[in-house]
Amino acid sequence: MKRSRCVCGFMILVLLLFAFFAANICAGSVRVPLRDVLEILLGKEREAVFRDIVTEIRFPRALSAGILGGALALSGYLLQILFDNPIAGPFTLGISSGARLSVALVMVVFLGNSAEPGFGVMIMAAFAGAMISMGFVILMSRFMDSASMLIVSGVMIGYICSAITDLVVAFADDADIVNLHNWSKGSFSGIGWSHVAVMFLTVSAAVLAVFFLSKPIGAYGLGEAYAQNLGLDVKKFRILLVLLSSALSACVTAFAGPVSFVGIAVPHMVKYLFRTARPAVMIPACFLGGGVFCLGCDLLARILFAPRELSISTVTAVLGAPVVILIMAGKKQKGDIR
Amino acid sequence: MGCSISIEALTVGYGGIPLVREIDIRLKQGEILTLIGPNGAGKTTVLKSIIRQLTPLGGAVCLRGTRLEQFSDGDLARTVSAVLTQRLKTEMMTCREVAATGRYPYTGRFGRLSARDKRAVEEAMELVGVSELADVDFTKISDGQRQRVMLARAISQEPEILVLDEPTSFLDIRYKLEFLSALQQLSREKGLTVIMSLHEIDLAQRISHKIACIRGDKLDRLGSPEEVFTQGYIRELFHVTDGGCEERTGALELPAPKGSPRVFVLGGNGTGIPVYRRLQREGIPFAAGILWENDLDYPVACLLAAEVVHVRAFAGVGEQEMRRARELIERCSRVICTLKKEETGDWYRAELSELLAYSGEVHRDEKGL
Numbered sequence: 001m002k003r004s005r006c007v008c009g010f011m012i013l014v015l016l017l018f019a020f021f022a023a024n025i026c027a028g029s030v031r032v033p034l035r036d037v038l039e040i041l042l043g044k045e046r047e048a049v050f051r052d053i054v055t056e057i058r059f060p061r062a063l064s065a066g067i068l069g070g071a072l073a074l075s076g077y078l079l080q081i082l083f084d085n086p087i088a089g090p091f092t093l094g095i096s097s098g099a100r101l102s103v104a105l106v107m108v109v110f111l112g113n114s115a116e117p118g119f120g121v122m123i124m125a126a127f128a129g130a131m132i133s134m135g136f137v138i139l140m141s142r143f144m145d146s147a148s149m150l151i152v153s154g155v156m157i158g159y160i161c162s163a164i165t166d167l168v169v170a171f172a173d174d175a176d177i178v179n180l181h182n183w184s185k186g187s188f189s190g191i192g193w194s195h196v197a198v199m200f201l202t203v204s205a206a207v208l209a210v211f212f213l214s215k216p217i218g219a220y221g222l223g224e225a226y227a228q229n230l231g232l233d234v235k236k237f238r239i240l241l242v243l244l245s246s247a248l249s250a251c252v253t254a255f256a257g258p259v260s261f262v263g264i265a266v267p268h269m270v271k272y273l274f275r276t277a278r279p280a281v282m283i284p285a286c287f288l289g290g291g292v293f294c295l296g297c298d299l300l301a302r303i304l305f306a307p308r309e310l311s312i313s314t315v316t317a318v319l320g321a322p323v324v325i326l327i328m329a330g331k332k333q334k335g336d337i338r
Numbered sequence: 339m340g341c342s343i344s345i346e347a348l349t350v351g352y353g354g355i356p357l358v359r360e361i362d363i364r365l366k367q368g369e370i371l372t373l374i375g376p377n378g379a380g381k382t383t384v385l386k387s388i389i390r391q392l393t394p395l396g397g398a399v400c401l402r403g404t405r406l407e408q409f410s411d412g413d414l415a416r417t418v419s420a421v422l423t424q425r426l427k428t429e430m431m432t433c434r435e436v437a438a439t440g441r442y443p444y445t446g447r448f449g450r451l452s453a454r455d456k457r458a459v460e461e462a463m464e465l466v467g468v469s470e471l472a473d474v475d476f477t478k479i480s481d482g483q484r485q486r487v488m489l490a491r492a493i494s495q496e497p498e499i500l501v502l503d504e505p506t507s508f509l510d511i512r513y514k515l516e517f518l519s520a521l522q523q524l525s526r527e528k529g530l531t532v533i534m535s536l537h538e539i540d541l542a543q544r545i546s547h548k549i550a551c552i553r554g555d556k557l558d559r560l561g562s563p564e565e566v567f568t569q570g571y572i573r574e575l576f577h578v579t580d581g582g583c584e585e586r587t588g589a590l591e592l593p594a595p596k597g598s599p600r601v602f603v604l605g606g607n608g609t610g611i612p613v614y615r616r617l618q619r620e621g622i623p624f625a626a627g628i629l630w631e632n633d634l635d636y637p638v639a640c641l642l643a644a645e646v647v648h649v650r651a652f653a654g655v656g657e658q659e660m661r662r663a664r665e666l667i668e669r670c671s672r673v674i675c676t677l678k679k680e681e682t683g684d685w686y687r688a689e690l691s692e693l694l695a696y697s698g699e700v701h702r703d704e705k706g707l
Contacts, residue, residue, distance in 0.1 A: 084427065215449035219442050223427045227393055230442040230495070231415030277429035280448060 003320070006281055009274045013288040017066065020295035024062040027299060029307040033060075039138045048205075061296060064191045064199060068252045069262055069294025070287035071203045074210060076097075076249035076263025079288045081217055082241045086327055089263030090249035093150075094133045094157030099253035101161040102129025104184060111172070117200040119254070121259070126236060126250035133157055134246050152219045185311040186257040188298050195255055202251045206244055207287055213240060214279040221277070257295070260313045262321025266290045268327050293319075342531045343388075343499060347397035350380065350387040356395050357383050361557045363550060367498075368529040370521065372542040375552035376576050381535035382423070382503050384552065387531060389501050401499065415443035419495035421488045421502040427477075433479065433487045434472040438461050439493035462494035463487075466520050467515045486517060493524065500524070502534035506541065506561035514538070518545045539572060540588025543659050551575055582593035582641040591641040592618055599625035599644040602663075602670040604693060606686075609676035610635035614642045628659055628689060655689040663693055673697040 026032050032050055038052050074327040076089040083093075090096045106125040110117040111328050117125075140153040169184055183190075210217075216237050219227040252259060267282065274281055296317040304310060344364045350355035365371050373381045385393040388399055390406055399406040401417055409417065412616040419440065428436055440462070443454040451459070463469045467488045471479055473633070476487065485508050492500055493538040500521075506514045522545060524530040536542040542549060543563040551566060553557040553575055553600060559566045572578065580593035601624040603613050611634070617624045626639040627647030639646045647663045649655050666671055676696055677686070 213445065215442070215445070215447065218449060219428060219439065220430070222439060223424055225391060225420075225422050225424050226426060226439075229389060229415065229418070229420045229422075230439065231411040232442075233411055271430065275430055278435075279432065 002276065006274060006276070009270075009281075009285065010275070010288070013285065013292055016292045017288060017295065018248055019064065020292055020299060021062050022189050024065070024295055024299050024302075025058045027303050028053075028058065029302075036301075050135040054226060056253055060191050060193050060196045061188050062297070063196050064255060064299040065188045065294045066291035067196070067199055067203050068188070068256050068259070069266075069290040069292070069297075070317055071199075071206070071248040071290070071294065072252050072259055072262040073266035073286040073290025074207060074283065075245045075252070077267040077282060078210065078217075078245035078248070079263065080267060080291075081221055082238065082245065083141060083147075083150060084221075084223075085150060086268070086331055087151055087264055088154075089129075089148075089261070090245070090252075091158065091258065091260040091263060092156035093135070093137045094161060095130045095154075095246065096137075096253050096258045097161035097165070098131075098133025099126040099129040099250045100184065100258050101165045101168075102126060102132070104165045107183075108168055108172050119195065122254040123198075123202060126254035128160075130246040130250040130253070133161065133240075134242055138242070142306060145175040156178050174207055183257045186259045186313040187309070187311055188256050189256060189299075189309065199215050199251055199255055203248065206251070207283075209240075210244055211283050214283055215245075217241075217283075221279070256312065258305075258313060261324065262290055262314045264327075265316075265320035265323035266293050268323060269293075342369075342402065343533070344400045345397070346400070348384075348387065348394050348399060348649055350383045350392060351395050351397035352383070352392070352620050354395065357555065358552055358557070359555050360397070361550075363557070363560060365548065367530055367531055367532070368525050369547040370532040370545055371534070371548045371550060372546040373533070373535040373541060373552060374470065374537075374542055375558075379552040380555075385420075385501050385503050385533065385535060389418050392416060412443050415495065415499055418499045418501060419497035421485075421491040421492050421500075421505050421607065423503045426484075426491075428476045431476050432473050433468060433490075434459065434463070434564050436476045436487055437468075437472075437490040437494050440491040440496075443495065456644075457594070458496060459490075459494045462490040465493060465523070466490045466654060467516065473608070474628075482510060482513045482546060485509055486513065489520065497530070499531045499533065502532070504535050506536060506538060514541060521545065527600075538588075539583065541631050543567060543588055584637040584641065589638070591615075591638060593619065594642045594644065595621045595623040597623040597644070599623050599666060599669070600671055601625075602627070602667050602673045602697070603639075603643075603676065604628075604673060604690065604697070605635050605639075605676040606630070606633050606690075607677070608634040609678075611638045613674055613676050614638055618642050625670065626694065627663045627666065628655060644666070657688070660689060660693070664696060667693065667697050668700055671701075673701055 022034060025037050026034050031052055032054055034049060037054055040051050051127045072090065079088040079090065080086060102125045103122055106117055106121060136157055137154050141150050144150055165184060216232050219232045220237060224234055237268060265288050266289045270276055270282065270285045274285055297319060298312055301310040301312050301315045342365055347363055348361040349356050349359045361384065363371065371372055373384060387394045410603060426436065438451060438459045441451060441459065442449065442454065445451060457577055463472060466489045468483065468486050468490050471483060471487065475503065485505060493570055508519055509517055518541060521532055525532055546563055548561065549563050549566045550557055558575065569585055572583040572585055581591055583590050600622055601617060603610050603624055603626045605613065606629055613628065623644045625645040626643040629636045629639055629646060629648050630651055632651035634649060645666065647659050647666065672681060679689060
């Protein structure tokens with residue numbers, strides 16, 4: 001029975017992924033019928049405008065929404081495990097904001113010297129920022145036993161980083177602002193094939209690594225003392241979790257800016273869909289679920305008030321925040337939250 | 339068989355500050371060792387050091403002659419398993435899945451359970467009697483059931499040494515007995531060495547081959563229960579000032595009412611105990627007698643009565659005891675006799691019927707005889 005639930009769950013996610021993906025390609029200010037999309041993909045002659053929209057704009061954008069959404073959800077899942085906190089996520093712990101600040105600084109420096117920062121630089125900058133925030137959160141978690149206090153301190157770090165980022169953006173040169181402004185609010189727009197290639201490589205390496213950790217993740221979830229008794233080197237494992245979750249959220253921030261609530265909400269939704277918390281299921285399911293969630297949100301961001309485009313966080317927050325509230329209410333009832 | 343575990347001059351503590359110093363314990367395979375001692379004495383700290391969750395400040399723990407530090411993580415996990423006081427965190431896990439986590443040190447990279455792993459899990463659940471809970475969510479069962487699933491988890495880890503920190507705390511009496519008898523079975527049949535801490539002195543006395551008493555910053559006593567529990571030791575160990583404990587049975591009594599006796603209880607053969615306890619609850623100081631030292635009432639009377647007139651086991655009653663009993667009867671405002679006549683209509687001892695008659699004379703005008 002459990003097995004069939006798993007199979008069903010994955011089928012639902014994959015179907016949704018394809019459906020949203022197709023919708024993302026077809027829908028928008030310029031509508032492209034699905035048949036035309038297929039023909040373009042098969043290499044048949046079509047209007048050049050259509051072809052460019054599909055292959056150069058929408059395809060990379062949808063792919064990146066899927067990949068980065070998956071990365072975010074997975075990063076949130078890892079953080080929830082790491083801090084044993086149901087509402088931990090790259091956004092609530094201030095990790096996204098740290099990465100964003102660091103990327104904004106690097107961008108301003110580079111753009112000020114009228115140079116375009118490379119992807120490597122961007123990702124490294126984001127990773128460094130994420131690690132700094134993460135370090136701070138870990139430091140705080142040493143002093144604070146309470147799960148909610150940890151989140152409060154994470155959110156505070158997030159605010160501080162955001163404030164500085166806004167400051168940096170406000171004082172940046174006019175020409176750069178358009179570019180920075182879009183990015184600093186969180187968006188999948190303006191992503192090209194070269195971006196996709198880099199993010200695909202980075203994210204898939206991280207996801208693969210996470211999948212290889214699925215067994216220790218399960219043990220760690222039982223509680224530190226038991227994990228240790230089962231033969232897990234807890235210190236080493238924690239460092240791995242910190243690195244991987246930071247890398248995943250840094251990658252997202254480098255390409256799409258801050259995207260809120262995906263990291264918290266998706267793992268919980270997936271857990272309820274599959275009715276299991278087994279890491280071997282959760283890891284692929286979170287990735288798929290995050291992809292579906294972000295594709296859906298990006299679709300809404302683009303078409304709700306087309307041709308005006310919403311920032312992705314606007315949509316993810318509206319859809320994700322209620323989920324977080326529900327989780328809190330549910331956990332409170334069970335007395336799981338201190 | 340050689341020493342399954344030997345603890346040599348082990349000093350344990352947190353942050354470089356020693357809590358318990360210089361512990362020396364040797365256990366043979368299949369022995370059950372129980373740590374007892376007051377709250378905060380460091381029992382858990384010692385246990386944590388044995389399972390390598392805490393680095394000892396000095397000394398060494400050797401399992402099978404190998405020092406603890408030399409074990410790899412995996413080897414240690416296959417040698418020692420633990421049931422701790424921390425709650426096991428589970429999310430949407432059935433009891434079977436929880437028990438199966440014990441197989442972690444045996445499974446491969448992705449933790450897939452082989453047929454042998456599955457069998458070990460089922461056997462472990464069978465042994466502690468939680469098979470019928472296998473498909474129930476771990477968070478939906480009672481504390482007592484949870485504790486047994488935790489034991490099943492530890493057993494499925496197929497250790498040679500089982501370390502348990504206050505494993506019976508949440509269990510009702512039935513499950514306490516079942517839990518401990520499962521441990522006994524494991525030690526007898528599988529040669530499992532058990533090290534645990536218990537608060538229930540009576541149970542510790544029954545199940546343990548060896549008892550280690552931690553008091554102050556040292557191992558105060560180590561030995562068989564008979565060697566350790568000498569008269570008055572439990573009071574001393576736990577710094578009991580109010581109330582007391584009967585070492586031979588482990589029975590606990592609340593503090594005796596203070597003051598000179600107001601009631602004399604003429605009892606024996608177990609009939610006095612409920613009356614003593616009743617008087618204790620009411621806060622009435624009393625005297626008890628005449629009790630032979632091998633009488634069931636005697637240990638309880640010693641803990642609860644202001645004075646006990648007693649006679650050596652199986653001995654005859656001397657004039658001195660009779661005189662003292664008469665004095666007490668005169669001084670008390672009431673006498674309660676809990677004894678009944680034998681079926682033949684006689685009293686068991688002439689002395690007792692004499693005392694009863696005497697009380698009748700002294701307290702003629704009062705009721706309650």
